[in-house]
Amino acid sequence: MKSVPVQVLLVDDHYMLLEALTARLEMEPDFEVVGTACDSERGFFQALELRPDILVLDIELPGRGSFTIAEELRARLPAMKIVFLTGFLSDVFVDQALRVGASGYLMKGESTAEFVAALRSVMKGETCFSAAVSDRLEFDPSEGVFQVKSQTLLNDLTGRQMEVLRHLARGESVKEVARSMTLSERAIESHKYRIMQKLGIHDRVELTRYAIREGLTVP
Structure with missing residues (x-):
């Protein structure tokens, strides 16, 4: 009896990469x-x-933050596996991926053969990381989960707060962030206030510098 193929949805804002991955799969x-989709909302x-x-999701996408939509999709489609595919390696992003229950965090520099092998492992119930990502992780046997070795104040932020901080770090105004995240300006101001409280930061300029220093913006 012929087995049913694994169905994959690819979301990335680089069209050529989408074509290449589609052709390989x-x-x-x-x-x-x-x-395939080129922005987070369509994805x-x-x-x-x-x-x-399997949903293969880039981290840096136009529209709402990838971690926010991943969290929402995990709640609505718990059986779907989510694999982040990115060119950006950051402890903060890896931590966010683990928090939303991702089944993998893969780097775009790897070969397509490695990408395919990783997706097969994910369908077997394994969690897959690129080698550079694995070096930043440790396994907690008491919880049965992987976690990032380094811990910062950013680990105390929620996924939504992290998304707000990343928008602000790009120099966006509160109004622009509200439009991007489809939230009210009052909600963004509230998130900004709580972020600054958690990080012990007292002004917008310092907050932006902190976010850049911690690698929350993609070069």
Whole structure:
């Protein structure tokens, strides 16, 4: 009896990468690319509509933050595996990926063969990390989970607060952040206040410098 291929949804804002990954996966009889998207909103709604087995998600995307939509999708589609594929390595981002229950954090510099092998491992119930990511992790046997070795005040922020901070670090105004995240300006101001309280920071300029220093903006 012919097995049903693993259905994959690819979300990345680099069209050429989407084409390359789609072509590579289509060479494998056990995979089927059911859709692609270039921004987080389209990826979110396609995931809800298509219900793929695996969602491959870039971290830096136009629209709402990838970690925010990943968290929402995990709640609505718990059986779907989420794998982050990025060119940006940061302890903070790895920690966020683990928090939202990602099944993998892969670097774009790896070969497509390694990418395919990782997706196969994910479908077996394994958690897959690129070698450079694994070096930053340790396994907690009491909790049965991986965690980032380094701990900073940023670990106390929620996913939504982290998204607000990243927008602010790009120099966006409160109004622009509110528009990007489809929230009210009052909500953004409230998030900003709580972020500054948690980090012990007292002004916007210092907050921006802190975010840049901690690697929350992609060069």
